[in-house]
Amino acid sequence: QAGTEEHLLLPEEFFNFYSIRPPAGFLSTVHPPLMTFFYQGADGAKFGLAVKTRDPERTLSKILAWEPAMLLDLRPLFFDERPENIIAPFEDRIYRNIDWRFLKLSPGGNLGIAYGIFPARDLLVLTTSKESFETVINRLFDTR
DSSP: OTOOOOOOOOOHHHHHTTOOOOOTTGGGGEEEEEEEEEEEEEEEEEEEEEEESOOOOHHHHHHHHHHHHHHHGGGGGTTOOOOOOOOOOOOOOETEEEEEEEEEEEEOOOOEEEEEEEEETEEEEEEHHHHHHHHHHHHHHHHO
16 A cells, blocks of 8 residues: 555564563664564464574573563463463573573463573574474574
C-alpha cells in the first residue's frame, strides 16, 4: 500500500511494549533487529527471541546481573501459562558445546527461562522453555 513502510522491531520497542525492564546498559550491548518467534512443542507454544550482540561478554554480564529479577520481569512472555515460583537458581548447562543458563519453572522441567549466546553469530537467544532453546541451537548449527 502507498504510504506504508517496513519497520523492524527494535529491542527497546519490544521491552517497552511488555513493560519489561532489562538491566541498565543491556540495550546498548545489542542491536536491531529483534527476532521474535514461537516454538510449538508437545506442551504447547513457547516464546523466544534472538538479537545480535555488539559485545558478547558484556551482554552476558548484563543478563547475568538481571537473573534475580528476570522471572518477574519476563512474566508477560509466558502468556497464559503460570510458571511456578521456584526458589532454585539458574543452572549452568551445555548443549552442543554452547554454554547457556536455565531457570526451571515446572516439575516436568521444560518450562523456564533459557538464555545463552551463540558465539558463531554473536547472537543472544532467550526462550521460555528448555526444548525451544535446544531446538534453536540445533537450527543455528544447521544453517552455518
